[in-house]
Amino acid sequence: MNLWLVLAVNSITFGGLLFLLSAGFSLIFGLMRIPNLTHGSLFMLGAYVGVTFVLGIRGFQLNFWLAALLATLTVAAIGALAERLLLRRMPGDQLAQVLVTLGLSFMAADLCLMIWGGDPISVPTPPELEGFARFGVLVFPAYRLAIIVIAAVFAIALWLLLERTRLGAMIRAGVDDPNMARVVGIRVSQLFTIVFALGAGLAAFAGIIGGPILSVYPGLDQDMLPLALVVVILGGTGSLLGSFVGSIIVGFIYNFGQALLPELAYFVLFLPMLLVLLLRPQGLFGRHVP
Amino acid sequence: MSVRAIALGIAFLALATLPYWMSGIYYINVSSQILFYAVFALGLNVLVGYAGLVSLGHAGLFGVTAYATGYMLQLGFGHPIAILVALVISMISMAVFAALSLRSTGIGFIMITLALGEILWGLAYRWISLTGGDNGLSLKTRPEPFGYSLSDVNTFYYATLIIFLLSLAAVAVFVRSPFGSALMGTRDQPRRMNALGYHVWAIRFFACLFSGLLTSVSAILFVYYTQFISPQTLALTSSAEVLLMVISGGAGTLLGPIVGAGLVVAVKTVVSGFIERWNFLLGAIFVAIVILMPEGLVPGTARLWRLAWGKRDRGTGAIAGGAEAKP
Numbered sequence: 001m002n003l004w005l006v007l008a009v010n011s012i013t014f015g016g017l018l019f020l021l022s023a024g025f026s027l028i029f030g031l032m033r034i035p036n037l038t039h040g041s042l043f044m045l046g047a048y049v050g051v052t053f054v055l056g057i058r059g060f061q062l063n064f065w066l067a068a069l070l071a072t073l074t075v076a077a078i079g080a081l082a083e084r085l086l087l088r089r090m091p092g093d094q095l096a097q098v099l100v101t102l103g104l105s106f107m108a109a110d111l112c113l114m115i116w117g118g119d120p121i122s123v124p125t126p127p128e129l130e131g132f133a134r135f136g137v138l139v140f141p142a143y144r145l146a147i148i149v150i151a152a153v154f155a156i157a158l159w160l161l162l163e164r165t166r167l168g169a170m171i172r173a174g175v176d177d178p179n180m181a182r183v184v185g186i187r188v189s190q191l192f193t194i195v196f197a198l199g200a201g202l203a204a205f206a207g208i209i210g211g212p213i214l215s216v217y218p219g220l221d222q223d224m225l226p227l228a229l230v231v232v233i234l235g236g237t238g239s240l241l242g243s244f245v246g247s248i249i250v251g252f253i254y255n256f257g258q259a260l261l262p263e264l265a266y267f268v269l270f271l272p273m274l275l276v277l278l279l280r281p282q283g284l285f286g287r288h289v290p
Numbered sequence: 291m292s293v294r295a296i297a298l299g300i301a302f303l304a305l306a307t308l309p310y311w312m313s314g315i316y317y318i319n320v321s322s323q324i325l326f327y328a329v330f331a332l333g334l335n336v337l338v339g340y341a342g343l344v345s346l347g348h349a350g351l352f353g354v355t356a357y358a359t360g361y362m363l364q365l366g367f368g369h370p371i372a373i374l375v376a377l378v379i380s381m382i383s384m385a386v387f388a389a390l391s392l393r394s395t396g397i398g399f400i401m402i403t404l405a406l407g408e409i410l411w412g413l414a415y416r417w418i419s420l421t422g423g424d425n426g427l428s429l430k431t432r433p434e435p436f437g438y439s440l441s442d443v444n445t446f447y448y449a450t451l452i453i454f455l456l457s458l459a460a461v462a463v464f465v466r467s468p469f470g471s472a473l474m475g476t477r478d479q480p481r482r483m484n485a486l487g488y489h490v491w492a493i494r495f496f497a498c499l500f501s502g503l504l505t506s507v508s509a510i511l512f513v514y515y516t517q518f519i520s521p522q523t524l525a526l527t528s529s530a531e532v533l534l535m536v537i538s539g540g541a542g543t544l545l546g547p548i549v550g551a552g553l554v555v556a557v558k559t560v561v562s563g564f565i566e567r568w569n570f571l572l573g574a575i576f577v578a579i580v581i582l583m584p585e586g587l588v589p590g591t592a593r594l595w596r597l598a599w600g601k602r603d604r605g606t607g608a609i610a611g612g613a614e615a616k617p
Binding site: 033034035037086089090093094095096098099100102103104105106107108109110111114222225226229230232233262263264265266267269270273274277278281 | 344346390393394396397398400401402404405406408409411412413415416417418419420525526527530533537567569570572573574575576577580581584
């Protein structure tokens with residue numbers, strides 16, 4: 001019984017990380033109509049940059065949360081630059097944009113390998129969250145519970161941003177009908193940069209706070225990108241609720257799959273995707289087929 | 291047109307006599323690689339170029355065939371049965387692959403094929419009892435059709451050349467056939483084709499199967515060439531390499547993917563001799579070609595050729611016809 005509960009908590013934790021990763025992916029997709037194939041790389045880059053700050057450069061170490069913040073800002077800036085300098089050059093040519101993100105992801109993966117080497121780097125858990133939380137007879141690692149809380153806070157904050165602010169209203173307008181949004185005076189191309197930076201930052205943040213659980217290693221990007229894809233295919237593009245529900249579903253299936261059928265964990269992911277594609281190709285909460 | 295015929299004749303002669311003038315086993319082997327990758331690129335081009343459907347999961351399918359061949363041989367079956375079973379399994383996989391991916395077109399198609407390809411990669415990586423995981427599968431022997439042993443470098447080259455020429459002929463016939471025209475129609479004007487009474491989905495589905503067949507054929511050549519298969523073969527980088535062959539050569543042209551295959555294999559072979567950073571270069575070439583020469587090298591050169599000879603530029607298809615032309 002305890003095993004199942006621990007597995008469930010792990011699933012929700014992983015689902016929370018996936019939500020942080022795929023919310024940005026889904027928003028970028030909703031607005032720019034492209035799957036950002038660098039999203040896995042941004043996740044990995046966030047983790048590498050963050051862990052470099054945590055372990056210290058020349059003996060100068062940073063607090064975990066400060067390092068996470070710095071990594072998030074760094075990667076968000078990189079994302080904004082990539083959008084401004086490269087994707088911006090091919091307006092409306094979605095295929096070219098996808099291929100550029102694909103090329104960038106290979107370059108990023110090889111650069112990380114060059115800088116940080118091929119060995120996995122383990123990220124130390126922040127000392128204040130190292131212990132366990134006890135609920136009667138049940139014991140959970142405090143850090144995993146903290147990730148759930150963080151993901152929930154971010155989900156609410158993102159929801160408020162999208163539903164309650166002027167920027168959010170502009171983003172929603174851009175997702176719904178970019179041409180009409182332009183006509184009413186919204187600078188959609190500026191939104192592209194903002195949303196790209198936001199998505200990149202969220203992915204990087206997920207990468208560093210997921211570090212103590214997943215560690216950082218070459219190939220982490222290739223592990224995370226398909227999960228983000230499956231989340232978005234399940235949940236539908238451009239929908240925050242879709243990413244949320246999709247992440248939790250994928251988190252559960254992936255963790256339970258790995259525990260029960262370790263050899264087929266990836267294949268089990270395929271089943272819900274198959275069902276959704278057959279019955280509801282636009283995704284559970286999507287409004288249009290991508 | 292006659293220039294083209296002469297050039298093709300010279301190219302054919304050069305290929306047919308290659309082992310006699312190419313010095314060194316190494317370069318003959320590289321030529322075999324180029325030829326079977328060209329078959330793979332021809333297969334992907336049926337979708338990318340003629341159907342306007344960009345697949346990023348073809349390496350997954352390639353891997354299914356290669357693993358099926360390897361596994362059947364490991365079970366102790368003979369080469370003909372192993373190849374036959376591998377082809378049947380691949381065609382069934384392709385049918386499933388196509389049925390799911392064709393729920394969408396354009397960007398959605400890319401996304402679904404990418405996810406499917408990654409899932410096949412994960413399967414090859416994790417399903418250790420079947421695939422050997424990271425250790426991969428090894429093949430002990432190459433087949434000996436009609437008494438010619440394919441273990442010989444030259445014989446393997448000629449077998450690959452024959453299969454390559456057959457594949458090229460098949461694609462050439464396919465493109466000129468009414469079905470090929472219908473496929474290009476679904477690429478450019480899916481709605482009109484639908485209105486004209488064509489079953490757009492079925493046309494795309496059969497194009498996927500044809501593409502899958504060529505992919506499987508090249509995968510069988512590949513697995514006999516390397517006599518080894520590991521999850522790396524199914525990775526996204528492999529799908530991207532083939533896509534780069536198609537796009538760099540010129541999608542939607544008959545010869546473009548072949549030129550692209552030659553280019554990518556040659557660059558990869560040369561570069562990996564000097565540095566380990568092939569993936570970085572692959573990414574950089576991708577970005578550069580997409581930004582600077584989106585139409586590909588063959589149409590780009592053909593355009594310059596026509597300009598140089600004063601003929602009017604008739605224009606060639608873009609990378610993919612995902613965008614509908616104005617009615």
